[in-house]
Amino acid sequence: MQDRPLPSAVEAAARLAYGRLVALLTARSGDLAGAEDALGDALLAALERWPEQGVPANPQAWLLTVARRKLIDRARRAVRADAAQAEIERMHEEAEHVVSQPDPFPDRRLGLMLACAHPAVDPLARTPLMLQAILGLSAERMAPVFLTSPAAMTKRLVRAKAKIAASGIGFAEPEREQLAERLDPVLDALYAGFTLGRDERGSGGLAEEALWLGRLVTELAPDAPEAAGLVALMLFVTARVPAARENSFTPLSQQAPADWDTAMMDEAETLLRRAVDFQRPGRFQVEAAIQAVHADRRRTGRTDWAAILRLYEGLAGLTGTVGVQVAWAAALVQLGDPAAALAKLDAIDPAKVAAHQPYWATRAFVLAKSGRGAEAAEAYLRAATLADDPSQRAFLLAQRTALED
Amino acid sequence: MQYMIINYVPPVTVGADGAPQHTDIALWEAYTKALIDAGVMRGGNALNAGVTATTVRVRNGQRELHDGPYADSKEELGGYFIIEVNTLDEALLWAARNPAASAGAVEVRPIMSH
Numbered sequence: 001m002q003d004r005p006l007p008s009a010v011e012a013a014a015r016l017a018y019g020r021l022v023a024l025l026t027a028r029s030g031d032l033a034g035a036e037d038a039l040g041d042a043l044l045a046a047l048e049r050w051p052e053q054g055v056p057a058n059p060q061a062w063l064l065t066v067a068r069r070k071l072i073d074r075a076r077r078a079v080r081a082d083a084a085q086a087e088i089e090r091m092h093e094e095a096e097h098v099v100s101q102p103d104p105f106p107d108r109r110l111g112l113m114l115a116c117a118h119p120a121v122d123p124l125a126r127t128p129l130m131l132q133a134i135l136g137l138s139a140e141r142m143a144p145v146f147l148t149s150p151a152a153m154t155k156r157l158v159r160a161k162a163k164i165a166a167s168g169i170g171f172a173e174p175e176r177e178q179l180a181e182r183l184d185p186v187l188d189a190l191y192a193g194f195t196l197g198r199d200e201r202g203s204g205g206l207a208e209e210a211l212w213l214g215r216l217v218t219e220l221a222p223d224a225p226e227a228a229g230l231v232a233l234m235l236f237v238t239a240r241v242p243a244a245r246e247n248s249f250t251p252l253s254q255q256a257p258a259d260w261d262t263a264m265m266d267e268a269e270t271l272l273r274r275a276v277d278f279q280r281p282g283r284f285q286v287e288a289a290i291q292a293v294h295a296d297r298r299r300t301g302r303t304d305w306a307a308i309l310r311l312y313e314g315l316a317g318l319t320g321t322v323g324v325q326v327a328w329a330a331a332l333v334q335l336g337d338p339a340a341a342l343a344k345l346d347a348i349d350p351a352k353v354a355a356h357q358p359y360w361a362t363r364a365f366v367l368a369k370s371g372r373g374a375e376a377a378e379a380y381l382r383a384a385t386l387a388d389d390p391s392q393r394a395f396l397l398a399q400r401t402a403l404e405d
Numbered sequence: 406m407q408y409m410i411i412n413y414v415p416p417v418t419v420g421a422d423g424a425p426q427h428t429d430i431a432l433w434e435a436y437t438k439a440l441i442d443a444g445v446m447r448g449g450n451a452l453n454a455g456v457t458a459t460t461v462r463v464r465n466g467q468r469e470l471h472d473g474p475y476a477d478s479k480e481e482l483g484g485y486f487i488i489e490v491n492t493l494d495e496a497l498l499w500a501a502r503n504p505a506a507s508a509g510a511v512e513v514r515p516i517m518s519h
Contacts, residue, residue: 120493167515168406170492 017060019134019216023108025067027171032112032133033161034071042066060105109134110220111171113213116160117185118169125160126189127196127210132157134216135209145196145206180224180280183217187230187284190214194234198241211238218271228275229285235268236291249395253334257298265295286315290327305334322352322359330362338369357386361396373403407447407489407516408496412505414483417454425454432504440488445499448487455481480509487516 018039025035042063056062115121116129128146131137143153163169174182190210197206214231221227239261240252272288290311297303312328325348332341345363353359364379380400387393417425427433433451440446460471474481483505490496493513500511 118493120497166517168408168491168493168496170494172492 017063018136019109019112020105020107021060021064021067022133022136023112023171024064024105025071026112026115026133027108029071029165030169030171031161031165032115033158033165034074035067036133036136038067038070038074039063041070064105107220108171108173109216111173113186113217114173114182115164115169115171117189118164119185120167120169121160121163122156123189125156126185127193128153129157129160130186130189130213131193131206131209134213137206137209142206145193147196176223179221180226183221183224183227186217187214187226190217191230191234191284194237198237207234207238210234223278225275225278225280226282226284228271229282229288232268232272232275232288233284233291235264235271236288236295239264239268239295249389249391251395252294253303260295260298262298265298268292268295281314281318283315283318286311286318290315303334305331309335322348322356326353326356326359326362329366333362333366333369338366341366342370355386357383357388360386364396364399368399368403376400377403406491406493406496406518407487408493409514409516410449410486410488410496410500410503411512411514412483412485412503413478413480413510413512414505415479415509416456416481417483419454419456423453423457429504429508436502436504437486439502440486440499445488445490445495446486447489449485451484452482480505483509 021039022032022035025038026032029035045066046059046063050056112133113130116133117126121129124146128137128139128142131142132139139153139157140150143150146153148156173179190213194207194210194214197208197210211231211234214227214234217224217227218231240255240259241261268288269292272285272292275285275288290308293304293307293311309328309331312324312331316324316328325344329341329344332338332344341362345359345366348359360379360383364376364383367373367376367379377400380396380403384393384396384400387396417427420426437446437449455474458474460473460475462469462471476482486503488496488499490499493515496513500506500513503511505511
């Protein structure tokens with residue numbers, strides 16, 4: 001149902017309306033799978049009728065009415081006779097109530113996203129669940145990005161929807177004070193989708209969809225600085241994509257700022273500034289700030305590594321991941337202190353870095369700067385073995401060869 | 406919605422009289438009272454120690470008995486509460502206050518409504 005190509009008018013209406021209608025249909029029943037099916041049927045009906053009868057004056061209301069009717073039909077068939085009547089009457093009332101509201105309809109998408117990323121939902125299901133519920137992406141489309149089979153992805157989504165329907169996860173938007181905390185899993189899930197999606201080549205990838213959802217969250221929750229921080233972070237990274245993708249791996253420090261999308265970086269800076277004004281720092285704001293320092297090279301021609309080092313110190317206090325420690329060490333060596341960088345790397349639990357590619361690439365670079373060529377070569381080889389991207393592997397092997405000269 | 410709050414607790418020892426030797430009765434009493442005062446309590450029971458359980462299976466028409474609880478785990482089923490609240494989040498809040506949450510684990514299961 002979701003990925004079938006639609007004529008452009010229908011497609012445009014569907015993209016904007018899809019998540020809003022799913023959210024409205026799900027809000028009270030809690031039945032996400034049922035809402036998606038009903039809306040899929042309504043979209044099919046639109047494909048049949050709109051080309052002949054023309055697009056209705058209020059396409060969203062039309063789709064919602066048809067989807068409601070489908071839900072009611074299904075309830076009539078599924079629910080036991082005695083219980084059915086009350087249920088059907090309730091749905092009729094609800095349908096009338098929603099359709100009779102002035103356009104635009106209430107936007108319940110934030111509540112839907114919060115439910116999809118609820119801590120009680122399987123963490124592996126959260127990102128694909130949001131992409132499916134709001135944007136209608138299919139399990140087949142998402143499976144390769146999440147490194148799984150379409151069948152396994154379908155199963156994961158079905159299980160998560162059943163859990164949401166049965167367990168009473170609420171779809172109401174929380175109070176303002178609780179919103180920031182409730183948003184965290186949504187933002188984590190979006191960032192995970194963005195990071196995984198970045199490995200896809202070409203445009204229209206999942207990374208763009210995650211960015212779209214991130215922008216939506218900042219519209220629906222304008223008072224959440226971490227949401228704005230996340231979108232700024234995703235924009236900074238996306239703005240550099242052209243430079244990094246010319247069939248060869250170019251590390252950030254060697255990219256030419258002329259290849260960056262500077263308009264996008266300007267937008268990211270504006271967003272980040274607005275987030276920081278709230279004075280409620282968080283992981284995504286600090287990560288975006290680190291990217292902002294890198295992006296500043298387009299004006300100054302240099303990278304302020306001392307500023308980056310301070311930001312990583314701050315980030316380590318917010319999130320103690322191995323990636324942060326490794327990036328901290330990388331900043332130390334850029335500041336001309338390979339001994340401190342090596343000490344930082346040595347302090348990380350070896351069990352945690354056995355398969356951590358950036359650790360070995362950074363360690364190799366630090367060892368090379370420390371004049372320990374043989375060990376550096378060994379670390380480059382290990383990093384190359386762990387690299388997923390062929391161009392990155394080639395880059396690391398070339399660094400290793402250069403050591404011998 | 407109604408939820409079953411299932412308490413998994415560290416194994417309880419039984420005395421010579423067969424009664425469980427609880428050390429934290431005051432905690433459980435306070436928790437139960439809090440559920441009642443909040444108006445969410447719908448029922449519940451404490452169970453005797455897991456060592457007193459007998460597990461039954463019927464295979465090929467034959468009754469097989471096993472001395473001990475069904476699940477052989479570090480914690481054992483110690484009892485349950487039935488509560489009625491509006492959302493899973495509220496149920497999870499009550500589960501977190503359950504004495505078993507810090508001593509063992511608490512499972513929250515929605516009760517089927519039809």
